[in-house]
Amino acid sequence: MTTAEMRDGTTVTPGGSAADTAVETIQREMTVFARRARASAGRMHPELTLVSYTLLGHLEERDGCRATDLAAHYALDKSTVSRQVAALERTGLVERRVDPEDHRVQVLHLTEAGRRILAQVTESRRTAFRERLADWPEEDLTRFAAYLERYNAWPGPGTGEG
């Protein structure tokens, strides 16, 4: 994709053509990925939507947290999180414990069932990813992972994730 910067007929800032090409490619490929992600996730695990999966994962990683924390971390509206959590509670994957310190907050925790489902989906997803990345040298894997983490760590409020 050496001519990426000309695809839409605009010119690029001078002196950075390699970097510009790379930025263009990153933008395009991230977009392609994003376009496909949700749908295929749904096909893979009808049990757990992509959203539910990431929410449960965060809960496990943090060993419980508030709905507000989830909303902040995933840049979601609190109403969205509220409904997602309600659904997860309804299906018994999550439980709420009112914080005795502050009766406004509900600390969310995985239930045993939630932990089990999460593990199962994680394993299935990992298998798919591993297959997909099977022929990558380990060095490339770790570098790719580091790049993604760095990319996602950007603090800006939705400045360029899509």
Add this chain to the structure above:
Amino acid sequence: MTTAEMRDGTTVTPGGSAADTAVETIQREMTVFARRARASAGRMHPELTLVSYTLLGHLEERDGCRATDLAAHYALDKSTVSRQVAALERTGLVERRVDPEDHRVQVLHLTEAGRRILAQVTESRRTAFRERLADWPEEDLTRFAAYLERYNAWPGPGTGEG
């Protein structure tokens, strides 16, 4: 994330812990990215949703194609593409030309307005990405871009993109 492979309590195949950790991270970060992408894209360009944007992009790249081709390329249902295209036609960004060879098919083309909007959104997105990636060394940018291309080139039908 050095203990990623233990997060769900399962064991991993022996002899690949660094690679497994990386795979886990890639999976997680790609997921986070996908989770955010659509929403922020919508916030950035109310004119053109992420879906419309990718569709227009494909149309420009291929210089016109059929709705079925779009569906296949993006792993979307034909009904979805049908509605998306209808919307794009309604807003005058795309036009249909019935194939004289086969009256079933409609070859889709960008209109002048479509080309203009696409260029404008592409530029705006590129700016955002460039800002976000501003402090990355060029070498990292090109490597990251190459990794993403390689990742997305995987031919499997939605095996692990989410």
Add this chain to the structure above:
DNA sequence: TCTTCAAGTTGTACTATACAACCGACACTG
């Protein structure tokens, strides 16, 4: 011709999401 297939459209339903309005519980501050 009759059947089968391919391209697209339309009906219906569901998920994810945002925004706005709201409620209840803290936390200050006068």
Add this chain to the structure above:
DNA sequence: CAGTGTCGGTTGTATAGTACAACTTGAAGA
């Protein structure tokens, strides 16, 4: 202690994107 603001969360409403199934129309073969 009352008044005011703030924070965590829920609910009402609207929208995008999507799938699946049923259907229409046109093309291609048996």
